[in-house]
Amino acid sequence: MNILLVQDQEKVRDRMSFWIQKAYSCTVIEAESIEKAREILTNRDPLIDLIIYDFQKDPIKNFRRLRSSSGVIPCIVCLSGISTEMKAEEKSFIRLIDRAKLTEEIQNTMKDFLSKGAIPGESADEREYFAIRTRILLSVCPLKGDIYIRLSAQKFVKLFREGDDFNEADLVKYTLKKGVNYLFIKRNQTDEFISKYLADLQALTSKENLSTEEVSRSAESVHETVQELGKRLGFNEGVQQLARTQIAMTMKAMGKSPALGDVLKKLEQSRGEYVASHSLMTGFLACAIASYMDWKSEATFFKLNLAAFLHDITLDNQKLAACETIQDLSKEPFKEEEMEAFRNHPQNAADIARRFSEVPPDVDTIIAQHHERPDGTGFPRRLSGNYIAPLASIFIVAHDLARYSRLRPNEKIDVKEFIKQGALKYKSSQFKKVLAVLEANMSDMGMPEPGQPAA
Ligand SMILES: [Fe+2]
Ligand SMILES: [Fe+2]
Incomplete structure (x- = not known):
């Protein structure tokens, strides 16, 4: 301890x-x-x-x-x-x-x-193990260490020995047949794991014509892995590099002018774990809106995607991360600790962004402000419209749209209805501009497929 x-x-x-x-x-x-x-x-x-x-x-x-x-x-x-x-x-x-x-x-x-289990007892070795998405093992095995399965809160049993291979048949056996979505490695294996996973991601990023499916599957796994490693190890250089490589992949797939029509189509397809897929989609939507506002530099896209990747990184309870306001916390029986984590997450995630090396200056501001509202009803600082940064207002609307569509699975996303509702809550001029841009480009469909950048 x-x-x-x-x-x-x-x-x-x-x-x-x-x-x-x-x-x-x-x-x-x-x-x-x-x-x-x-x-x-x-x-x-x-x-x-x-x-x-x-x-x-x-x-x-x-x-x-x-x-x-x-x-x-x-x-x-x-x-x-x-x-x-x-x-x-x-x-x-x-x-x-x-x-x-x-x-x-x-x-x-x-x-x-x-x-009460609030602090670990001396014998608790639970913290020694790292959860890894079972499918990631395909690209990092064989490892110089054993792989474990979790049987109970504190009980882990060795499943594969050091040097064992993990193949497609194993993946099917454990995920599809047994529903084991996560396996575990020990703390001292993380360096090897990170470098192999990074090499795999870099190879995937350099591939021509990345499919939407490949990008969103990868984004989801990387997000979860960064979240887990960050929680256990801190956001060290290797963990940061995983995040940056994933963002490079996302930006490549997005192309130079991400079109709203494409993004919405992707949104309808991506229904993975909430935090990971919501983060990916918020980044996509924010870049689509920014490009319509003629903010389409690579630097802007990087800022918005990094902010999206990190904005909810401290929340690993999916239901908690799906809350939008402090009032939403009363809809589920959350523990006091969880509510506290939610109230502090914009600031905590912004602190993490600040520690990233090579991070553009606005990223922490976007993250810290992502739950603020122009009428001053947001949190944590109840900022009014004038104090919300321009890029943060794009991000807030994109975040809201990502959430709006996620709450309506299997439905065609009704942007018109979203804009109508948005007009009632986003009354400052900056936000009105964002909604107007969204409205003007709503019918902008039929743009290039991901992986084939617009001319
Ligand atoms: Fe969020
Ligand atoms: Fe959030």
């Missing part, structure tokens, strides 16, 4: 760190400032299981700064006197304790977190 200790006084920090390591035989990562703590949390390297916050300077103000990066990681907040203002921050995974009884209260809270 990795514990992040956020403490600003060196001597106290040393003593606490020593005591925690001894008491729990865990790794303590020390942060003497909020900036340092946020950096560790955002990089997810190492992955933090628990935060012990014992910051003495402006504890409330600084705790709120830390919260924007800590997501739903369980947190023990040590305070000298608990004010009502601070009491409001308490949640099932945020516990406030009295510094006067520091060790005793930390022990009790840890025990409680352990009993």
Whole structure:
């Protein structure tokens, strides 16, 4: 277990760190400032299981700064006197304790977190395994390590030995016949896995005439893999490269002038896991709209596709990711942690984008604003129309259209109806322009097939 200790006084920090390591035989990562703590949390390297916050300077103000990066990681907040203002921050995974009884209260809270499964016990090796889409194994096997199947939350059994091949017959056997869509590898195999998977993706990207099916199947697998690896390993260079290669493939298939008609046809075909296919389609639609607005540079398409790839990357609960507003959270019995993850996901995903190397500056803004609404009813910042960036407004409408069509599976997508509904909620001039462009190009069908760029 990795514990992040956020403490600003060196001597106290040393003593606490020593005591925690001894008491729990865990790794303590020390942060003497909020900036340092946020950096560790955002990089997810190492992955933090628990935060012990014992910051003495402006504890409330600084705790709120830390919260924007800590997501739903369980947190023990040590305070000298608990004010009502601070009491409001308490949640099932945020516990406030009295510094006067520091060790005793930390022990009790840890025990409680352990009993609820909020933090891993010492024997939990679940975190050692990585889920991989079973079909990806076709392109990366043989691996220098074993492949496991998951039997229960904590039980993994070896299915293939190191060096075994994984062929089409295995794929059919496990996915179609047994419904096993994910198999597992161990943490120390991830480097080999990433480099083989990357080589496979690069080969696919350089192929002539990529079919829509190939691109969307690949986009879905890469999205899930990046999500899983990012969660476990952090978004390191190899993981970032997987994302960038997939985006290069998507852009190649999209061509220079993605047409709305084509995009909508693709949308009707793509019905995979929500987050992955919704992310792909949001990128496609945003580029189609941008190109109609004469923003068709490669740089713009890259920004929109990268923003689309990352915008919901921290949400792995498909139902949660399908929510649009904070009010939507009441439609399902979500846990408090999940609701918190949803409320923070624009900011958390923007933080991840900022850590990507070679990332154009607007990508994090688009992501941070993707749930804002021009009438100020969005979240997290309730920005009004004037404060929403132009590219973000294109993205918001594209995101809404992708979601609108996904909620109506097996139906022809009625863009006219979408524009009618959009006119009621998107009243700022910038958004009106986006809707007008959509309306003007609605009948623009019969453009080139994907993989055959427009002239
Ligand atoms: Fe989304
Ligand atoms: Fe979102």
